[in-house]
Structure formats: C-alpha cells, structure tokens
Amino acid sequence: PTAPLLRLESMIPLCSGAAIEKNVFVNLDMEQYAYKDFVVEVFKELLMEEAYKAYPHFGIVMQAYLKESLADVQGLCEFAKQRGTEFTIRLVKGAYWDYETIHAEQMGWPVPVFQDKNATDENFESCAKLLIDNYPSIRLAVGSHNVRSLATALSYARQKGLDKKAVET
Numbered sequence: 001p002t003a004p005l006l007r008l009e010s011m012i013p014l015c016s017g018a019a020i021e022k023n024v025f026v027n028l029d030m031e032q033y034a035y036k037d038f039v040v041e042v043f044k045e046l047l048m049e050e051a052y053k054a055y056p057h058f059g060i061v062m063q064a065y066l067k068e069s070l071a072d073v074q075g076l077c078e079f080a081k082q083r084g085t086e087f088t089i090r091l092v093k094g095a096y097w098d099y100e101t102i103h104a105e106q107m108g109w110p111v112p113v114f115q116d117k118n119a120t121d122e123n124f125e126s127c128a129k130l131l132i133d134n135y136p137s138i139r140l141a142v143g144s145h146n147v148r149s150l151a152t153a154l155s156y157a158r159q160k161g162l163d164k165k166a167v168e169t
Contacts, residue, residue, distance in 0.1 A: 064124035065094035092143040141168040
C-alpha cells in the first residue's frame with residue numbers, strides 16, 4: 001500500500017493552530033487494518049509532543065472486530081498512564097469487515113477480523129470493560145448500535161461507581 005497521508009509533521013500545525021488555541025477535540029479515526037499500527041504510533045507521538053502532553057482533548061478510534069484490538073487497547077491504557085493526561089478512545093465494532101476479509105484472503109494473509117459476530121461482540125464488551133477499568137486515564141466513547149453492548153458498558157461503569165459522564169454513548 002502507498003504511504004498514508006497522516007504524518008506527525010502534518011498534525012502539529014493543525015493541533016497547535018486550530019485545536020489547542022480553540023480548545024477543539026482532535027480524533028484520529030482508524031480506517032484500514034494495514035495502517036492501524038502506524039495510526040496508533042502517530043497518535044502516541046503526537047500526544048507526547050511537549051505542546052500537547054497536557055492537552056486532554058485528543059482521541060483515537062479502536063475497532064473491536066480486529067483480533068488485535070484488545071491488546072491494542074491494553075497498550076493504549078498503559079500509554080495513558082505514562083502520559084499522565086487523559087484522552088478518549090472511541091470504541092466501535094468496525095465498518096470494513098468485507099474489505100478486510102477479502103483483502104486478506106486475496107493477499108494470502110491471515111484475516112485480521114473476527115469471522116463471527118458473537119466474537120466481535122464479546123471482544124467489544126471486553127475492550128469496553130478494560131477501558132472503563134482505566135478511567136480516568138482513559139475516557140470511553142461507545143460507538144455501537146447494539147443495545148446489549150451499550151448496556152454492558154453502561155452497566156459495568158455503574159457497577160464501578162463511575163459518574164454517568166464517564167462513558168459517552
């Protein structure tokens with residue numbers, strides 16, 4: 001694949017000029033599995049820049065249909081604690097299942113997404129619980145139309161005694 005357009009150098013002027021001065025939330029979305037690790041690394045590098053290290057209005061999207069997402073979420077939780085300033089993880093199921101499955105099969109690669117919806121749902125709920133366990137280092141934004149997954153996250157947050165604002169739905 002060609003190199004992504006996202007580069008740390010291109011993010012810095014956007015964040016310092018528009019985001020921080022105007023107190024704007026900056027969210028990095030996750031579109032393709034091929035760039036997942038790259039996006040996570042750019043996100044972490046950006047948040048560790050001296051000018052942004054204390055800025056709490058950053059976020060990243062994690063796709064729970066990826067088999068690696070629970071490990072990625074754990075890594076981001078550890079990173080948040082090291083950084084010392086909270087950020088948001090928007091947890092979604094994932095929208096490109098067909099593409100990721102077909103592309104991996106065409107290339108002879110292992111399929112990076114769960115092949116069973118129940119496995120995706122289970123992973124989503126495991127990721128949500130892990131993120132809630134790491135509040136307030138991480139703020140969870142739940143992105144799902146699945147009522148069971150939403151209820152699981154909200155119920156777990158309530159069991160942990162968290163304020164209703166701790167989980168965005």
